[in-house]
Amino acid sequence: MICTIKTSGNNRILYSCVTAVPFLIFFILCPFITRAQYYGFPRPVPANRGAELLTGLKKSKADSDRVNILLDLSNLYYNKQQRKDADLNTATRYADQARQLSAKINYRPGFGKAQVRMAEILSDKGKVTEAEHLLPTVTDTTRINLLLALSYKSFYAADDITDNYYKNALKYAEQARDSSKSLHQKVKEIIARTILTHYRHYGNYPGIEKDYNDIINECNQVHYPYLEYIYLPMYIFYMDNGLYEKGFELAQKSFELEKKNKDPLALADCYSALSRFYANAKQQQKSIDFLKLAITQMKIHPSMFGNKIPETVTVISSMLRYKKRDREALAFLQKSIREFPADDAAEAARYEQELGRCYQKIDNSQAEKYLLKSYNYLFKKKQAFQNDHFEMAQFYVETRSYAKAKPYLDRIFKTVKQKLPLSRRSNLEYLAYKVDSAAGNYRSALTHLSKNKALDNLYLTEKREHDMQDFDVKYETKKKEDQIKMLNQKAALEKGDMQRLTLVKNVTIGGILLTLFIAFLLYRQSAQRKKNNQVISQKNDLLQHLLTEKEWLLKEVHHRVKNNLHTVICLLESQAVYLENDALKAIENSQHRIYAMSLIHQKLYQSEDIKTIDMGIYLPEFIGYLKDSFGTGSQILFELNIEPIKLGVSYAVPLSLIINEAVTNALKYAFPDNRAGKITVYMYRTGLIIRLIIADNGVGISPAKIESPSNSLGLKLLRGLTEDIQGTIGITNDNGTRILIEFEIDTVMNSLAS
Template sequence: MTSVNYLVCRSDRHKYWLLQLILILFHTVGFCQSNSQQYSTQRLLLKLAAAELNVARQNQIDLDSGLALAGARARLNTWLIAGEGFSDILSNPQNTWIATRDVRSAKIAATRSTPSLAARINGLVGFVYAFQPGTRKENIDSAVLYLLKAQHLAQTTGDLKTVCQCLTGLGKCYLKTSQTAIADSLFLKVISLAGSQGFAEEQAAAFSYWGTYSFFQPTTILDRITHLRQADVIYHNLGKKEERVAILTNIGFLSFAAGKKDDAKNAFLQAFAIEKAIGFPYTHYTTDVLSIIGATNGDRESQLKYAMETVRTAELTKDSIALAYFFSNRSVADQGYATPNYDESIMWARKSLAEFERLGGDPAMYTVAFNLAANLISKQKTEEAIQLIERLLKSYPPANPIDRQEALLTLGRAYGTTDVRKAEQAYIEAERLQKETVAIRGNLGEDHLYLEIGEFYYRIHKYAKSRSAFLAALNIPNFIITFESLASAHSYLARIDSAMGDYKSAYAHAMLLQQLMDTARVNAGSKRMDELRVRYETQKKEDDIKLLNREAAVQQARINEDKLTKKAMLAGSALLLLVLCLLYSRFRLKQRTNVQLEQQKGEISDKNASLQRLVEEKEWLLREVHHRVKNNLHTVICLLESQAAYLEKDALKALEVVQHRIYAMSLIHQRLYQSGDMKTIDMSVYLPEFIHYLGDSFGTGGQIRFEIAVDPLNLPLSQAIPIALILNEAITNSIKYAFPENRKGNIEISMRQSYGNIILVIADNGVGFDPNISTGHSGKLGLKLIRGLSEDIHGDLQLTNNNGAKLTIIFSVDPLNEEEIAVRQEAPEKISI
């Protein structure tokens, strides 16, 4: 598959591992050239190719779509164009997302960068969206969003250059949405700001964008040319030659559209001279247009010369982006006016069609097919011409009015000698489509339509209709109608008027025809065109010889490389033998060491197994101790309950308090021996169970509602028991005293971790503490117990009244057990009892 390449690096995919070892041992170092010149060449190629595709498709695609198509065909990164003012970002090797065109990674990189760098990256992202093909709203909205973000960051950091770039990008976006007034004001703002700050390159870019991306309208062409000329002057002063080539190319296209053929030709000749001066290899985009200008001016010599040069350099550089169009123009050039070379023309037309079909079809196929069919008919191959068109219609149905019109004209030409009725019907349908084609490409191609219709009616002797068609062709603006069309129209009109008896008009057309022929010097040019063909063939052979010489040099270099490889292999073999001896010696030593290590490993494994058994025995003993402690505590509780039957009311209350405290501790020991972890207590499991027990013990029923929110954290025994006893005292206090006369209420218990501390909160919505009694409702002993337990865990105790009593203890994790505490990160589940 043909592709465009700028930096060719030759390397073998398969290398002997021995040679790699030698290269590593001798520290062989490779060097790479800078990519700056390569990027500059690629950027100019993409610009010229995009313009060529846009014009070749008769403005049916926008410049951005042409750019995307050129990048895809050449396998080049179109970010080179979008990021033209962001070389600092494109050339940074750390920005790996440039090569993959990963916009998402670029956005992430911007969020992790400094404000100044973020402004640059966001600006690049905005331009990438602004250069997306077509006018999809989501792309334009994204472009505006990131350009505004970049502009704001740049203004914050004082980066006025980036501000200018962002405003230029915004101007392009508003041109895409037909908001020309806003776009014009933005470009004027950039030009003023850049001028005041001395930012010549940014000022030139604003002029360039303004002239390049404004809508194609007859009323704006001259203004666009003015903007581009101002950009050209600045780039000339800056010595930016590649940028000048792109600017002059756009000036040439717009001047041609404005009917200023001489200005167009001068612009392209200037561009061509600069391309040759800087060694730009892809001059065929410029010479192709010069060939077309030569055709419109009737300069057949210039047309053929530049058409030959176009094909020669395109094939030499292996540039296939617009190769099919170049083949097509070469086919047209070989047709000639006075001395057509049908065989050459047919050959190039076939090559053009084959290239278009390789690319999957193209709107220009029917234009090529028309020329090919016309040549085949001239060679009395009418049936082949009809089959060609029918095959194309089946394989590549016309997608728009221009393609349909071209197909109908080709069918009309093909059927003109075999089926007059079908031919006339095709021409009538083609003329009917003219209104639709004008809406797309203006009057371009209109002379071709009426000349075909006029020739058809002339051949079937309908002179009135023929004359009307030729006069319609002559009414087309001079800058659109080609020299061949003018000459052909006057030639036919002279004959038609003579046949109809209007000799005066016939003479007038004959004189105009003679003037055209004299101006073009066709007869004298015929011999020169033959010389041009010979010169082209000679040049092509010379190029082939140069190519063969280069290939021979490459082959010789490979032979020398093979010799060097063989010598390296011999030296490497000797080195390898020495290395192998050393490796064998090390291997034997390693074997002896491994035997010793295996023996030691066996001893260590036996000891580890013994230690593991001791650990397991210890865990089982510890689990048994916790189990026995729990059982003993439960026995004590049972004894206390038995004794309670013989006690008075005050003693019974004291006994119940003691029972709750003992149960709090016994429940902890129960959790320890039931869990796999013998060192810590999961408070998110323990606290709800214990609080549920207290609620049942006091028979709160539906009177008091417990709301529990505990983070899923584990505490060591040294902190879990004090916490349990504090909870017992506080909750018992709230149950007994916070809700007198059986009032309903809520008790909230929460335990959360925050910044290395644990916060325990017990709050009710009852009557609250008496602010004049420091001991609280539970008496001095309960409050002293809470304070003492808080001090045991180094906690900060706070007692407050806030719509009820609230007890808060803030303590830190026990540093001796910090590694054993596991806090899971999920949100705590709120439990109501």
């Protein structure tokens, strides 16, 4: 891992206290520095979608939809929190299935995404070179995604800035940037430039801050919303260069953007960034609190920047040790190891390394056991870095096992190629002095001690010069800012005086003109209003007169219609004297129907509201008429429950004829041999739906007659009249005949027809 590019010691420092604290703070946050990149492809699939995706997979066909489900499943298992080897194998299986199916159906987008996922998996298994061989199989945007992934994985695999992995990380990021430009993929270009600038920071390239600012300016121009992914690596640059205020400002901005965008992917990283700031500010408890928040967030969603819970746990333990709370650190670490077991042997080795550190103040034999076991594994796997060599050497010097410390110091002097910070070099020289002194090699010991003092002096000199330069710059800057501020204030005062004079003059002239204009408008509006009011008053009088006349005319029409209908009834009664049997029945039925319509017109001209009929008043009177006409007496009871529903003529007439037919048929046929019975009529409203129920407890209508086409005039009338009001009719035989009619009131039709 490339954390050796920026290295430091732990809290058991044996050299001058001048350099101890900065190294500690940098060391304990090394995991966040080494893995803070985001290459943007693709976003993790939440773990709670697993069941849904597996169900979709079972139902899917061999098409592009199935490929996408396979890719989502591979994504889910690849990004699973606390991922195990079995999860990585499952992700591999789904990605390979997606790749094979995509090739079979010639689905190029799916094939490209599967290749990128396979490259990530191969890299995580330590097969970065094999992953690189997939690059010729993809093109266009997918090639950019693969280049970004290879760049990230190569950087993560690098031991230091001198090996090929680091060089490949730069190369692939540059290729991704250039391809994005040629394909006009602005977002991909931003991502490529961000991670390239981040990698160059570790290589001590010049112009890093300018490159970051250029990227941010372009992001603002294209309205790129995820600026936190630029702010976080830029934050690392500022923190590494001691610009803590700028770093803290970016950490806060990142946190606010995460909340604003409701994007939880980098929330854990924002907490980690704030933690590092408070660690540098020597507010360790706040730093620990933010790290614990980061762990809580990582349990919900993995860190977008590659941080893992075990790494964060060891950082918290380190900070507790720094506060001399070794036993608390040990208890926290042991509890966390049970809750968050290591994903692989390398992670387990780092846990053991931290256990060894915790035991250093408690039990040296236990400390040596864990530190040695961890170091041997890491060294065997070529994952032991400069800091690991240094830690072992320092432990043995502290425990006065000087001979054991020497091999580790030799490895640092022989194998570490990059230039170390002055404070680390000074510390190494001091450790070498202690080892050589114990071995009786006094000449070499004096040489190392001399170098240690020279490096300490050089460090102090550089720091003093840096502080003086910084002070001079701040002083000159402040002086110029004060001068500029005074000149600006003077210019602002003069400009303000001129603007006030001009404003007073303009406001005075404008006020006069505006007053005159408003007065003219008010006068004109008042005259127009008076004229309009006169015209409106005349028209209102005319309309009221016409409305009154119309109502009287309508009442007269209804009255004459009612009289004419009564005349028709009388004529039918006169004719009925000379008729018998069917002809007589037809005349009587016609009389009832005509009376129903006549009664409606009578109610209309007798009412103040000549447009609608109150069915709650009309129907009881009409049904009473039918009862009297058939002379049922007390033999047949009527149960009425009719709500006061007002309807226009277009609804009232068909409904009255329907009730006439239903009640008449019940009176004639439902109760043979003068048997007693009951007829119920209900009418009520539910929303815009009106329901009319006419039922009896008589012998009931024949089911065959209901279901088959009938020539009965009564049934035809019932169905036809129901259609007239656009309703539905249902006739059932359940201990008697039951007729249910439902219709919806068309308010426009009801008002117009009235």
